[in-house]
Amino acid sequence: MRMHGLWIAAGLLTLAGCTLNDPPADDGPKTTAEMARFASDEELVEYFRAEVVRRNSEYADYGRGVEDGDGPIEDSGDGASPEAPSGNDSGLGDGEGSDEDFGFSGTTLQEQGVDESDVIKTDGAHLYLIDDSQFDHSIVRIVSMEDPANMAVVASVELTGAGRDLYLIGDRLVALTATYGGFYYSDGFAIGGPDIAFGEMGIEPGPGIIPELERPKTIVSVIDITERNNPTIETEASFEGNAVSSRMIDGVLHLVVANYPQFYFDILPLGTDDVASVELTADALLPDFETVGPDGETRSGDVVSAGAVYHPVAEDGFGIVTLISMDVTAGGEFTSLGVLAQPGLVYASTDAIYLTDTQYDFTGELRETTNLYKFALGEDGVALTASGQVPGRVLNQYSMSEFEARLRIATTVGPIFDENGVSQSSNNVYVLEQVDDALNVVGSIEGIAPGETIQAARFVGNRGFVVTFEQIDPLFTLDLSEPTNPVVVGELKVPGFSTYIVPMDENHLLTVGQHIPENSFSLGVQLSIFDITDFADPQLLHNEVVGEGDAWSEALWNPKAFTWFAQRGLVAVPVTIYGGFDGGFEEGDEGGGDGGFEVPPYEGGDFPMEDPDGDGPSGPPMEDPDGQGEEPFDPPFIDPFPFDPDYFEGVAFYRVSTEAGFESLGRISTQTVSLFQYTSFMRGLFIGDNAFAVSNQVIRGAPLDGIEEAPYELYLVEPPSERPIPEIELLIEMLIREYGFEIGDEGDVEILRAELAILLEEYILQQYGGDYEGNLEDLPPEFWEMLFRHFGQMPPGDR
Numbered sequence: 001m002r003m004h005g006l007w008i009a010a011g012l013l014t015l016a017g018c019t020l021n022d023p024p025a026d027d028g029p030k031t032t033a034e035m036a037r038f039a040s041d042e043e044l045v046e047y048f049r050a051e052v053v054r055r056n057s058e059y060a061d062y063g064r065g066v067e068d069g070d071g072p073i074e075d076s077g078d079g080a081s082p083e084a085p086s087g088n089d090s091g092l093g094d095g096e097g098s099d100e101d102f103g104f105s106g107t108t109l110q111e112q113g114v115d116e117s118d119v120i121k122t123d124g125a126h127l128y129l130i131d132d133s134q135f136d137h138s139i140v141r142i143v144s145m146e147d148p149a150n151m152a153v154v155a156s157v158e159l160t161g162a163g164r165d166l167y168l169i170g171d172r173l174v175a176l177t178a179t180y181g182g183f184y185y186s187d188g189f190a191i192g193g194p195d196i197a198f199g200e201m202g203i204e205p206g207p208g209i210i211p212e213l214e215r216p217k218t219i220v221s222v223i224d225i226t227e228r229n230n231p232t233i234e235t236e237a238s239f240e241g242n243a244v245s246s247r248m249i250d251g252v253l254h255l256v257v258a259n260y261p262q263f264y265f266d267i268l269p270l271g272t273d274d275v276a277s278v279e280l281t282a283d284a285l286l287p288d289f290e291t292v293g294p295d296g297e298t299r300s301g302d303v304v305s306a307g308a309v310y311h312p313v314a315e316d317g318f319g320i321v322t323l324i325s326m327d328v329t330a331g332g333e334f335t336s337l338g339v340l341a342q343p344g345l346v347y348a349s350t351d352a353i354y355l356t357d358t359q360y361d362f363t364g365e366l367r368e369t370t371n372l373y374k375f376a377l378g379e380d381g382v383a384l385t386a387s388g389q390v391p392g393r394v395l396n397q398y399s400m401s402e403f404e405a406r407l408r409i410a411t412t413v414g415p416i417f418d419e420n421g422v423s424q425s426s427n428n429v430y431v432l433e434q435v436d437d438a439l440n441v442v443g444s445i446e447g448i449a450p451g452e453t454i455q456a457a458r459f460v461g462n463r464g465f466v467v468t469f470e471q472i473d474p475l476f477t478l479d480l481s482e483p484t485n486p487v488v489v490g491e492l493k494v495p496g497f498s499t500y501i502v503p504m505d506e507n508h509l510l511t512v513g514q515h516i517p518e519n520s521f522s523l524g525v526q527l528s529i530f531d532i533t534d535f536a537d538p539q540l541l542h543n544e545v546v547g548e549g550d551a552w553s554e555a556l557w558n559p560k561a562f563t564w565f566a567q568r569g570l571v572a573v574p575v576t577i578y579g580g581f582d583g584g585f586e587e588g589d590e591g592g593g594d595g596g597f598e599v600p601p602y603e604g605g606d607f608p609m610e611d612p613d614g615d616g617p618s619g620p621p622m623e624d625p626d627g628q629g630e631e632p633f634d635p636p637f638i639d640p641f642p643f644d645p646d647y648f649e650g651v652a653f654y655r656v657s658t659e660a661g662f663e664s665l666g667r668i669s670t671q672t673v674s675l676f677q678y679t680s681f682m683r684g685l686f687i688g689d690n691a692f693a694v695s696n697q698v699i700r701g702a703p704l705d706g707i708e709e710a711p712y713e714l715y716l717v718e719p720p721s722e723r724p725i726p727e728i729e730l731l732i733e734m735l736i737r738e739y740g741f742e743i744g745d746e747g748d749v750e751i752l753r754a755e756l757a758i759l760l761e762e763y764i765l766q767q768y769g770g771d772y773e774g775n776l777e778d779l780p781p782e783f784w785e786m787l788f789r790h791f792g793q794m795p796p797g798d799r
Contacts, residue, residue, distance in 0.1 A: 034312060034313040034314065034387075035310045035311065035312060035313065035339070035373075035384070035387050036310065036311060036312075036313055037307065037308075037309070037310050037311075038306045038307060038309050038310075038311065039307070040306060040307070041281075041282035041283075041306045042282075043306070044282050044285065044286075044306040044309065045280045045281065045282055045285070047311060047340075048261065048280055048285055048318065049280055051317065051318060103124050103687065103688055104122055104123075104124040104685070104686060104687040104688070105122075105563055105565035105568075105570070105572075105685060105686040105687075106122075107120070107121075107560055107563060107683070108559040108560055108562055108563075108564070110347075110397060110398060110559075111348065111349055111350065112350075113249065113250075113350045114247050114248075114249055114348050114349065114350060115167060115247065115248040115249070116246070116247060116248070116560070117164075117165035117166055117167055117176060117246055117248075118164075118165070118166060118560045118683075119164050119165075119166065119560075119680075119681045119683065119696075120166070120681075120683050120685070120694055121166050121167070121168035121173070122145070122168075122685060122687065123168065124145070124687055124688075125144070125145060125146050126142055126143060126144060126145060126154075126228055127142075127143040127145050127685070127692075127694065127699070128140065128141070128142055128143075128166060128168060128173055128225075129141050129143070129166070129694065129696070129716075130159075130163055130164060130165070130166050130175055131680070131696040131716070132162040132163050132164055132177075132680060132696075133680045133696050133697075134162075136161075136162070137158055137159060137160060137161065137162070138158070138159045138161060138162055138163045138175070138177050139156050139157070139158055139159070140156065140157045140159060140166070140173065140175055140223065140231075141153050141155075141156045141716060142154050142155045142156070142225065142228055142229075142231065143699065143714065144228075145687055145692075148687075148690050148692075148701050148712040149711070149712055151699060151701075151712060151713075151714040152714065153714070153716065154228055154229040155228065155229050155230060155231050157221075157223055157231050157233065159175055159177050159219070159221050160177060160179065160219055161177035161178045161179040161217070161219050162177060162178060162179075162180075163175055163176050163177030163178060163219075164680075164681070165177075165243075165246065167248045167253070167328075169248065169251060169328060171224065171225055171226045172222055172223065172224060172225065172234070172328060172329075173222075173223040173225055173231070174220065174221070174222055174223070174248070174253060174328050175220075175221045175223065176218065176219070176220060176221075176243060176246060176255075177218075177219045177221065178216060178217065178218050178219065178242065178243060179214075179216060179217045179219070180216045180242075181214045181215045181216040181217070215240045215241075215259075215287075216240070216241060216242050217238050217239065217240055217241070218238070218239045218240075218241060218242065218243040218255070218257050219236065219237070219238050219239075220235075220236070220237045220238075220239070220253065220255065220326065221233055221235070221236050222234045222235040222236075222328050222332075234294050234331075235291065235292065235293055235294060235328075235331055235332045236291065236292045236332075237289065237290070237291040237292075237326065237332050237334070238289060238290045238291070239255070239257050239287060239288075239289045239303055239322070239324060240257075240259060240287035240288050240289070240303065241257035241258050241259040241287050241303075241320075241322065242257065242258050242259075242260075243255065243256070243257055244256040244257065244258050244321070244343040244346060245345070245346035245397075246346075247346070247348040247353065248328075249348070249350060249377065251327060251328060251329060252325055252326065252327050252328070253324075253325070253326045253327075253328055254323065254324070254325050254348065254353055254382070255323075255324045255325075255326065256321060256322070256323055256324075256343065256346050256353075256355065257287070257303070257321070257322045257324060258319060258320070258321050258322075258343040259287045259319070259320040259321075259322070260318060260319055260320075261285055261318045261320065282302075282306050283302060285320075286302045286303065286304060286305075286306065286309075286320070286338075287302070287303040287304070287320065287322060288300065288301065288302060288303065289301060289302070289303045291332035292332070293331040293332045294331050295331070299332070303322050303324065303336055303338075304322050304336040304337060304338040308336065308337045308338060309337070309338035309339070309340065310337075310338065310339045310340065310384055311339075311340040312340065312341075312371075317340070317342060318340070319340060319341055319342045319343065320338055320339075320340060321338060321339045321340075321341050321343045321355065322336055322337070322338045323336065323337055323338070323339075323353065323355070323375055323382060324336045325381065325382050335381050335382065337375075337382065337383075337384060339355065339373055339384065341355070341357040341371065341373070342357050343355065343357070344356035344357050344358045344370070344394065345358075345394055345396060345397050345400070346397060347397045347400040347401070347402075349401075349402040350377070351376065351377055351402065351405075352374050352375060352376050352377055352385075352402060353374075353375040353377065353382070354372060354373065354374055354375070354400060354402075354407065355372070355373045355375070356370050356371065356372055356373075356394050356400075357370065357371040357372075357373070358370040358371070358393045358394055367393070368391065368392060368393065368413050368414060368416075369389055369390065369391055369392070370389065370390050370391075370392060370393060370394055370409075370411060371387065371388075371389050372387060372388045372389065372390065372407070372409075372432070372439055373386075373387050374386040374387065374388075374407075374434065374439060385434070385437060386434045386436075386437050386438055386439045387437070387438070387439060388432055388438060388439025388440065388441070390409060390411055390428075390430045390432070390441065391411060391413050391428065392411025392412050392413040392426075392427075392428055393411060393412055393413075393414070394409065394410070394411055395410070395412070395454050395455070395456075395457065398456070398457055398458055398500070398501070398559070399411070399454065399457040400459075401458075401459035401460075403459065403461065403462070403480075404483075405433070405434070406431055406432060406433050406442070406483055407431070407432045407433075407439065408429065408430070408431050408432075408459045408464060408480060408486075409429070409430050409432065410427070410428070410429045410454055410457040410464075410466055411427070411428050411429075411430070411454075412425060412426070412427050412428075412453045412454045413425060413426050413427075413428065414453075424450045424451040425450070425451060425452065425453055426446065426447050426448070426449075426450050427447075427448040427449055427452065427453070427454050427466065427468055428444060428445060428446045428447070428448065429444065429445045429448070429464060429466065429478060429486060430443070430444045431443035431444065431480065431483045431484070431486055433483070442483055442484050443482070443483050443484040443485055443486050444486070445478065445486050445487065445488060448466060448468065448476060448488065449468040449470075449474055449476070451470060452468035452469055452470040452474070453468060453469065453470075454466060454467070454468055455467045455468060455469045455473070455497045455498065455499055455513070456497070456498045456499050456500055456501050456511070456513070457501075458501035458502075458503070458509075459480070460503045462479070462480050462481040463477065463478065463479065463480060463535070464477075464478030464479075464480050464486070465477060465478065465501055465509065466478065467497055467498045467499075467501070467511075467513075468497075469497035472493045472494065472495055472496075472497075473493065473494050473495065473496050473497035473498060473513070474491055474492065474493050475491070475492045475493075475494070475498070475530060475538055476488050476490070476491050477489045477490040477491070477532060477535050477536070477538055479535070489535050489536045490532075490534075490535055490536040490537055490538050491538075492530070492537075492538040492539065492540065494528075494540050494543075495515075495516060495517075495518065496513055496514050496515045496516045496526055497513050497514055497516075498511035498512065498513035498528065499511075499512060499513045499514065499556050499557060500512050500513070500555065500556075500559045500562060502562075502564050504529070504566070504658065505658070507531065507532055507533040508529055508530065508531060508532065508541070508658050509529070509530040509532060510527070510528070510529055510564060510571075510656065511527070511528045511529075511530065512525070512526070512527055512528075512553070512555050512556065512562055512573060513525075513526055513528065513556070514526070514556060515545045515551075523550060523551065523552070524545050524546065524547050524550075524551045525545070525546040525547050525551050525552065525553045525555075525556065525573070525575055526543060526544065526545050526546065527543070527544045527546060527571065527573070527654070527656075527662055528540060528542065528543045528544075529541045529542040529543075529656070529658060529661060529662075531658075541658065541661070542658075542661030542662060544654070544661065544662035544664075546573060546575050546652050547575050547576075547577040547648075550577070550578040551575055551576065551577045551578065552575070552576050552578075553573055553574055553575045553576070554574055554681070554682065555573050555574065561573070561574050561681075561682070561683065563683070563684045563685065563686070565686050568686065569655055569656050569657055570653070570654070570655060570656065570686055570691075570704075571653070571654045571655075571656050571662075572651050572652070572653050572654075572683075572684020572685065572686065572691065572693075573651065573652050573654075573684065574650070574651050574652075574670075574682035574683065574684060574693075575648070575649075575650070575651070575652050575667075576648070576649045577646065577647065577648040577649075578646075578647060648667065648669065648671075649669065649670055649671045649679065649682070650667055650668050650669035650670045650671065650682065650693050651667065651668050651670065651682060651683070651684040651691075651693035652664070652666075652667045653665040653666060653667065653668070653684065653691050653704075653707055665691065665704060665707045666702075666707030666708040667707070667708075668691065668692075668693035668700050668701070668702060668707060668710050669693070669700065669710075670682050670693050670694075670695040670697070670698060670700065672697050672698055672715070672717075679695045679696065679697055680695075680696045681695060681696060682694070682695050683695075686704075689703055689704050689705075690702065690703055690704065690712070691703075691704055691707055692712075696716065696717075697715070697716055697717050698713065698714065698715050698716060698717075699712075699713070699714045699716065700712060700713050700714075701713075731756055731760065731776055732752065732756065734776060734777065735784075735787065741787075741788070741791075741793065742793060752791075755790075755791075756787070759786075759787065759790065763779075763783055763786070
C-alpha cells in the first residue's frame with residue numbers, strides 16, 4: 001500500500017514538467033533555481049539514466065571512480081534542540097521553557113512554536129533520554145525526578161538503530177533512530193568484473209555491478225508514555241535514507257530524509273560502460289517505507305511517487321531529498337514530496353520549511369551558491385511553493401530567519417583560486433521575498449568583513465547580528481527595518497569569537513564562543529554579554545572564561561547543548577577541560593569544585609574494546625623485531641588512563657544578569673570510571689531549585705545554593721566499583737603494606753577501589769587474554785610500576 005500526499009497551490013505547476021519559475025533579467029545575484037516535476041515514472045528513470053552517462057563521462061575526465069564529496073551529509077549543525085510547547089512540555093524559544101510557574105528549563109529552540117529534537121526532554125516530573133552508545137541499538141530511559149535524592153529509572157525501551165533525537169508531545173515520546181546499512185558482497189566484483197583476469201586463481205568473473213547493499217534507514221518510533229512506568233511502542237515507521245533534520249509543529253513531525261542512489265551499486269552502475277543495458281525502475285530508485293500501526297498492521301511502498309518529485313531543470317546529480325509529514329497521533333499515516341538535491345540545512349518557521357542545497361555540483365566541484373526551496377505549511381498540507389538562489393554558503397540554521405513573510409539569510413563566499421591569484425572571502429546578508437513561485441532577492445548587504453568567515457549569525461525581528469573571525473571577533477549589528485535597504489549599523493571587535501547568539505532582552509545579547517588568549521595556542525570556552533542599547537555602538541559588558549588551557553564544549557557548535565533558563569537567569573554549559581587554570585573560578589575558590597567527584601577521564605572511544613568472543617586479543621601475537629625466531633613476546637602494558645589532576649568533564653552552572661554578569665554556581669562532573677562505556681553527550685538541566693548534569697551514563701544533581709556538594713546521583717549504567725572483583729581489597733592492602741602507596745581519606749579509597757578494578761581488568765585482558773590463574777603477588781614489576789605512575793606517585797624502584 002502506498003501513501004502519498006502533495007498539495008499544489010492554485011495555479012502552480014498544473015502542467016506536468018512546467019518550471020517552478022522563469023529566470024529574471026540577470027542584473028544582480030541569481031535568484032532562481034528552476035525546478036520541474038516529473039510527469040511519469042519513465043521520465044524519472046530517463047533522468048537518472050542520463051545522469052549516469054554524464055557522471056561516467058566526468059569520471060573519465062577526472063580520472064577517478066568516485067565523486068568527491070557527493071556522499072552522505074550529516075546534519076550540518078542545524079543547531080537547536082529543544083522542547084515541545086504542548087501539554088506540559090518545555091521550550092518556548094531560545095532558552096525559554098518550562099511550565100507556567102517556570103519550574104524547569106527546556107532546551108534551545110530557534111523559533112517559538114517550532115519544536116526540535118534533543119537527547120533529553122523533561123516535563124519537570126520525569127526526565128526522558130536516549131542513549132545510543134551501544135551503536136546497534138538505542139535505549140530510551142524514563143527517570144523519575146520528583147525526589148532528587150531518590151532518582152530512579154522507572155522504565156526503558158530498546159529501539160532498533162542508533163539515535164540522538166527525542167520529542168516530547170504530551171503523553172507521547174517520538175524517537176528518531178537510524179540503521180546505516182552496509183555492503184554484503186556476493187560473487188564477483190563491482191566495477192569492471194567481466195574484464196578482470198583471475199589467472200591461476202581459477203575464479204569465474206562475476207557481474208559488473210554488485211555488491212548488494214543494505215540501504216540506510218531512518219526509524220520513527222512513537223511511544224505511548226501515559227503510564228510512565230509502562231511505556232509501549234504505539235507506531236513504528238521506517239524510511240529508507242539518512243535523516244537530515246526534523247521539526248515538530250502542532251503535533252506533526254516534519255522529517256527530511258536524503259537518499260543517495262549513486263551509492264546504491266545494485267541500481268546505478270557508476271564507472272561501468274554498460275549503462276544502456278541496465279534495467280532501472282522508478283520503484284528501485286525511489287525510497288521505500290514500512291510502518292507498523294497501533295493495530296499491528298504492516299504497510300509498505302514507496303515513500304514518495306515520481307509525480308511528487310521535483311528536479312532542477314539544469315541537472316544536479318542524484319540526491320533524492322524527501323520531506324515526510326507525519327501526524328504522530330495518526331498511527332503512521334504520512335504525506336510526502338521530494339526534490340532532487342544534495343541536502344544542506346533545514347530552517348523552519350510556523351509557516352514554512354526551507355531547505356538549502358549548497359554542497360557540490362554534478363561535477364563534484366564545491367559550490368559557491370546556495371539553492372533554496374520553500375515548502376509552505378498550510379491547512380491542506382505541505383507544498384513546494386517557491387525556490388531561489390543566493391551567492392555563498394550557509395553556516396547553520398541560525399543564519400536563516402523568516403520575518404513578515406521574508407527570508408533573511410547570511411552567507412560566506414569563500415576565496416577563489418585562479419590564474420589571477422586568490423580573491424578574498426566575503427560575507428553577505430540577503431533578504432528574499434516570494435513573488436509567485438520565485439524567491440527573489442529584494443535587499444542585500446555584501447562584502448562584510450572581507451577575508452573573514454561567518455562564525456555566528458542571528459536575526460531577531462528587524463535586527464540582525466553577524467560574527468566573523470580571522471584573528472579577532474567583529475560583531476556586526478544590522479538594521480533590517482527596510483527590507484529593500486538593509487544596512488550595517490555598528491561593529492565591535494573583541495578577542496576570540498562567538499559561535500551562538502541568544503537575545504537576553506531588547507538591549508542585550510548572551511553568547512557562547514571560543515576564547516583565544518593573545519600569544520597562545522590554547523583555546524577556551526567563553527560566555528559574553530553584549531550591550532546593544534546603542535545599536536550603532538555595541539559594547540562588551542561582561543565576559544567569563546569557562547575553561548582556559550585547552551577547553552572545549554559541544555555548545556560551541558551545537559546550541560542544543562547550551563541551556564539558558566531565561567526566567568530564572570540561569571545558564572548551564574557542558575565543558576571538557578584538558579588541563580591548566582580554569583578561568584571560570586579563582587584559585588582556591590571552593591565554588592570551583594567538581595561536585596565532590598574527581599577522577600581522571602575514563603570515557604572515550606580510543607581505549608581497547610572488550611573481546612566480543614571471549615577468546616582473548618584478536619590478531620597474531622607480536623613477533624620478535626629482530627626476526628631471529630625467538631618466542632613471541634608480549635608488548636608492554638600501556639596505561640590507557642594517564643592521570644591528569646586538572647582534567648574535568650561535566651557541566652558548569654552560572655547565575656546570569658546584565659547588571660552583575662556571570663556568577664559561578666559551581667560545576668558538576670559527569671565523569672565515571674567505566675572503561676567500556678563512553679560519554680556520548682552531556683547536558684545541563686534545572687528543575688525547581690536544583691541543577692542537574694546529565695549524560696548517557698550518569699545523572700548528578702545538587703541544590704542551586706550547594707552545587708559543589710552534588711549529593712544526588714543516579715548511575716544509568718552499572719558502576720564499575722560494584723563489579724565484584726575480590727582481589728581488589730587484597731591489591732589495596734599490598735599497595736599500602738608492601739609498596740608504601742599513599743592514600744587520603746575514605747572518599748579517596750572509594751575512588752581508588754573503582755580505578756584499580758578497571759586497571760586490573762584491563763591489564764589482565766591485554767597481557768593474559770582475560771584469563772589469569774596466578775596470584776596478585778606474582779604479577780610482574782611493570783604492573784606495580786604502572787599503578788604508581790598512574791596515580792602520580794613515584795614507583796618504589798625509583799626511590
